[in-house]
Amino acid sequence: MLINELAKRAGVSTHTIRFYERYGLLQGKRDPSKTSNNYFDYDEECLARLELIIDAKSGGFTLSEIAEIIDAWYGDIYTAKQKRQILENKLVVLDQRIAELRDMKKRIRECIKEIE
Amino acid sequence: MLINELAKRAGVSTHTIRFYERYGLLQGKRDPSKTSNNYFDYDEECLARLELIIDAKSGGFTLSEIAEIIDAWYGDIYTAKQKRQILENKLVVLDQRIAELRDMKKRIRECIKEIE
DNA sequence: ATCAACAGTAGAGTATAGTCTATGGTTGAG
DNA sequence: CTCAACCATAGACTATACTCTACTGTTGAT
Numbered sequence: 001m002l003i004n005e006l007a008k009r010a011g012v013s014t015h016t017i018r019f020y021e022r023y024g025l026l027q028g029k030r031d032p033s034k035t036s037n038n039y040f041d042y043d044e045e046c047l048a049r050l051e052l053i054i055d056a057k058s059g060g061f062t063l064s065e066i067a068e069i070i071d072a073w074y075g076d077i078y079t080a081k082q083k084r085q086i087l088e089n090k091l092v093v094l095d096q097r098i099a100e101l102r103d104m105k106k107r108i109r110e111c112i113k114e115i116e
Numbered sequence: 117m118l119i120n121e122l123a124k125r126a127g128v129s130t131h132t133i134r135f136y137e138r139y140g141l142l143q144g145k146r147d148p149s150k151t152s153n154n155y156f157d158y159d160e161e162c163l164a165r166l167e168l169i170i171d172a173k174s175g176g177f178t179l180s181e182i183a184e185i186i187d188a189w190y191g192d193i194y195t196a197k198q199k200r201q202i203l204e205n206k207l208v209v210l211d212q213r214i215a216e217l218r219d220m221k222k223r224i225r226e227c228i229k230e231i232e
Numbered sequence: 233a234t235c236a237a238c239a240g241t242a243g244a245g246t247a248t249a250g251t252c253t254a255t256g257g258t259t260g261a262g
Numbered sequence: 263c264t265c266a267a268c269c270a271t272a273g274a275c276t277a278t279a280c281t282c283t284a285c286t287g288t289t290g291a292t
Contacts, residue, residue, distance in 0.1 A: 002239075010194070018240090035276080037136050037240090037288055040239085055216070055223065055238095058213075059220035063279070083231055084162060084228055084231055087228050087231075091224055091228075094220055098218070100175055101210050101214050101217070104174075107168070108185075115196050116196075118268080129250090129251075130268095132249090134271090139249090154269080155269055156269085202258085
């Protein structure tokens with residue numbers, strides 16, 4: 001698919017996709033044997049990857065942390081053991097973040113109680 | 117206490133406190149009857165408020181959302197009913213955020229499983 | 233053939249949340 | 263008395279993550 005379709009399916013702007021491409025999180029493929037233009041082609045894996053980025057972002061990860069996750073998951077630069085290590089560290093971060101959110105909920109619930 | 121002590125107790129820089137003051141999240145008191153200088157004085161309530169800001173931030177709230185929470189909690193501009201409404205909306209947001217984090221955890225756990 | 237709608241690149245601009253610098257006044261230990 | 267350490271204000275600078283603009287090339291329907 002072309003960038004416009006990818007953008008629509010993922011629910012982000014083409015600008016954002018370009019930005020992620022420049023950042024190195026995503027890359028379409030150009031196949032000169034198939035098309036004469038210089039349009040990029042994005043497959044389903046690209047979409048899955050973009051959706052991972054979006055989800056990780058709403059999970060509070062920064063783009064550089066997401067780059068780490070993507071390198072661990074899609075890249076060949078790490079061994080299986082290292083990949084697991086990186087991903088397990090992210091799980092720890094997520095658990096901490098969940099704990100913080102629970103604290104915040106508790107705090108707000110106390111505020112509500114005091115109003116009554 | 118003076119700003120330096122407040123900063124140390126809360127674990128942020130004095131610059132950050134100044135920034136929050138400019139933003140309207142926090143304000144020390146100046147009492148010309150007590151001191152001739154123009155130093156601000158911060159009490160325990162200020163510290164509690166600053167800690168609330170820090171916690172809310174790590175809970176993923178933006179400063180403008182935090183301003184809303186603080187106005188609901190410390191301000192006189194809302195009725196008890198409105199205050200409760202605002203705080204309960206924040207609880208909903210927190211629950212959504214926790215759900216997103218759980219999804220992200222699930223996703224990462226699946227990645228780890230696939231490595232094995 | 234042409235014209236809107238889309239593709240590409242490069243680079244400027246924006247919002248959020250700080251962080252730092254410059255300048256000048258205040259305080260307290262020695 | 264003085265000097266380091268602190269206080270205040272204003273404004274410049276930075277990082278992150280977009281978002282938009284300018285410009286040019288391509289495609290497809292009429």
